[in-house]
Amino acid sequence: MSSEEALKLENQTCFAVYACAKEITRLYQPVLKELGLTYTQYIAMLALWERDAVSVKELGERLFLDSGTLTPLLKKLEAQGLLTRGRDAGDERQLLIRLTADGRALREKALEVPEKVFCQSGVNVEMLMKIRSQMGELMTALQPVAAADKRGE
Amino acid sequence: MSSEEALKLENQTCFAVYACAKEITRLYQPVLKELGLTYTQYIAMLALWERDAVSVKELGERLFLDSGTLTPLLKKLEAQGLLTRGRDAGDERQLLIRLTADGRALREKALEVPEKVFCQSGVNVEMLMKIRSQMGELMTALQPVAAADKRGE
DNA sequence: TCAAATTAAATTGTATACAATATAATTTAA
DNA sequence: TTAAATTATATTGTATACAATTTAATTTGA
Numbered sequence: 550m551s552s553e554e555a556l557k558l559e560n561q562t563c564f565a566v567y568a569c570a571k572e573i574t575r576l577y578q579p580v581l582k583e584l585g586l587t588y589t590q591y592i593a594m595l596a597l598w599e600r601d602a603v604s605v606k607e608l609g610e611r612l613f614l615d616s617g618t619l620t621p622l623l624k625k626l627e628a629q630g631l632l633t634r635g636r637d638a639g640d641e642r643q644l645l646i647r648l649t650a651d652g653r654a655l656r657e658k659a660l661e662v663p664e665k666v667f668c669q670s671g672v673n674v675e676m677l678m679k680i681r682s683q684m685g686e687l688m689t690a691l692q693p694v695a696a697a698d699k700r701g702e
Numbered sequence: 703m704s705s706e707e708a709l710k711l712e713n714q715t716c717f718a719v720y721a722c723a724k725e726i727t728r729l730y731q732p733v734l735k736e737l738g739l740t741y742t743q744y745i746a747m748l749a750l751w752e753r754d755a756v757s758v759k760e761l762g763e764r765l766f767l768d769s770g771t772l773t774p775l776l777k778k779l780e781a782q783g784l785l786t787r788g789r790d791a792g793d794e795r796q797l798l799i800r801l802t803a804d805g806r807a808l809r810e811k812a813l814e815v816p817e818k819v820f821c822q823s824g825v826n827v828e829m830l831m832k833i834r835s836q837m838g839e840l841m842t843a844l845q846p847v848a849a850a851d852k853r854g855e
Numbered sequence: 856t857c858a859a860a861t862t863a864a865a866t867t868g869t870a871t872a873c874a875a876t877a878t879a880a881t882t883t884a885a
Numbered sequence: 886t887t888a889a890a891t892t893a894t895a896t897t898g899t900a901t902a903c904a905a906t907t908t909a910a911t912t913t914g915a
Contacts, residue, residue: 552813552814552816552817553813555813555816555817556748556751556809556812556813556815556816557748557752558745558748558749558752558764560834561745561748561816561834562726562830562831562833562834562837563726563727563730563741563819564745564748565833565834565837565838565841566719566722566723566726566833566837567723567726567727567741567745568766568837568841569719569723569837569840569841569844570719570720570722570723571766571902571903572766572840572841572844572845573715573716573719573720573844574716574720574902575903576844577716578903587869587870587871588716588720588871589870589871589872590870592711592714592717592720595709595710595711595714595717596711598709599710599711604893604894605893605894605895606892606893606894611711613721613724613725614871614872614873615872615873615874616893616894616895616896617871617872617873617874617875617894617895617896617897618870618871618872618873619894620894620895620896621870621871621895622870622871625870640880640881640892640893641879641880641881641893642879642880642881642892642893642894643880643892643893643894644893644894644895656709659709660705660706660708660709661705662709663705663708663709663714664705664708666716670843670844671843671844671846672840672843672844676836676839676840676843677715678715679836680715680718680719680836680837680840681713681714681715681718683829683832683833683836684715684718684719684721684722684833685718686829687722687725687825687829687833688718688721688722688725690823690824690825690829691722691725691726691729691823691824691825692725693824724872724873727872728873740899740900740901741901742900742901742902743900757863757864758863758864758865759862759863759864767901767902767903768902768903768904769863769864769865769866770864770865770866770867770901770902770903770904770905771900771901771902771903772864773864773865773866774865774900774901775900775901778900793862793863793910793911794863794909794910794911795862795863795864795909795910795911796862796863796864796910797863797864797865856914856915857913857914857915858913858914858915859912859913859914859915860911860912860913860914861910861911861912861913862909862910862911862912863908863909863910863911864907864908864909864910865906865907865908865909866905866906866907866908867904867905867906867907868903868904868905868906869902869903869904870901870902870903871900871901871902871903872899872900872901872902873898873899873900873901874897874898874899875896875897875898875899876895876896876897876898877894877895877896877897878893878894878895878896879892879893879894879895880891880892880893880894881890881891881892881893882889882890882891882892883887883888883889883890883891884886884887884888884889884890885886885887885888885889
């Protein structure tokens with residue numbers, strides 16, 4: 550592709566992924582509103598439903614988010630009574646995030662979310678699976694770059 | 703997939719796309735810094751390099767962004783001297799965005815951006831093309847839903 | 856024709872994101 | 886052993902995003 554062609558909006562893979570991510574988030578919004586969660590809060594809860602009593606650091610690594618994003622987000626979830634934030638007795642630097650009974654209970658409602666969103670989406674399962682696997686490949690290809698960046702190379 | 707399986711973070715296509723979009727943006731950042739642009743400012747400039755003297759509404763439709771995002775972003779680009787913002791004489795409701803000479807000149811520097819980012823990415827062309835086409839398909843599938851939402855259905 | 860409806864931007868308010876910095880706790884190493 | 890380095894989280898500042906509302910201009914329709 551010529552550098553002229555490469556500069557066209559239509560040819561930007563980055564823009565295609567960026568636009569899809571926003572569109573998908575928009576799709577989740579009405580469904581998540583019933584749970585009182587935003588999209589980012591939802592993925593944080595998904596992570597916590599799988600593993601509880603984790604530090605902000607560990608949660609951030611799983612969600613690719615840093616403390617600047619997570620600290621206010623977790624405070625909001627704490628204010629909603631879904632989790633508690635308390636320092637680790639063994640290492641006071643770490644903050645342990647623990648779900649409350651309400652936080653665990655919300656999972657029952659959330660079980661319906663994927664199905665609801667899928668039905669609304671007008672997308673077939675094959676496309677979804679293909680996309681997920683390709684995003685996985687892309688992420689695997691990009692992660693070494695991201696890691697090198699973090700090390701300041 | 704069971705509803706239990708469907709709730710795992712690892713199985714979320716939405717999260718995969720969301721995480722990739724952020725990672726890609728991060729990849730562009732150091733390259734765009736040389737042009738003095740953020741990622742969103744860059745895609746706005748890409749659109750304007752292709753078609754100039756457009757309204758905020760038209761630009762927003764191409765970028766999937768609304769005036770709440772574009773108004774401050776365009777004011778920043780105006781402050782940098784890359785474009786001018788002026789009401790359309792024929793319809794004073796509309797604001798026409800026009801590139802300045804500096805704005806057009808920046809395109810020369812930007813011609814190198816796609817190549818630079820690609821080289822850093824460690825991704826091959828085939829994967830990129832496949833992803834772009836699939837994101838296009840997904841967007842096409844989702845757009846009717848988005849349009850219906852806008853109409854309040 | 857002119858009030859009501861529509862349209863385009865701007866504004867307000869809330870919620871991410873993340874770089875850079877600050878703070879406090881822990882670990883390392885001389 | 887204790888000062889220096891490292892680590893985990895919080896804070897600050899900037900830049901998106903977008904829903905909801907407001908404002909001003911234009912179009913529509915009785």
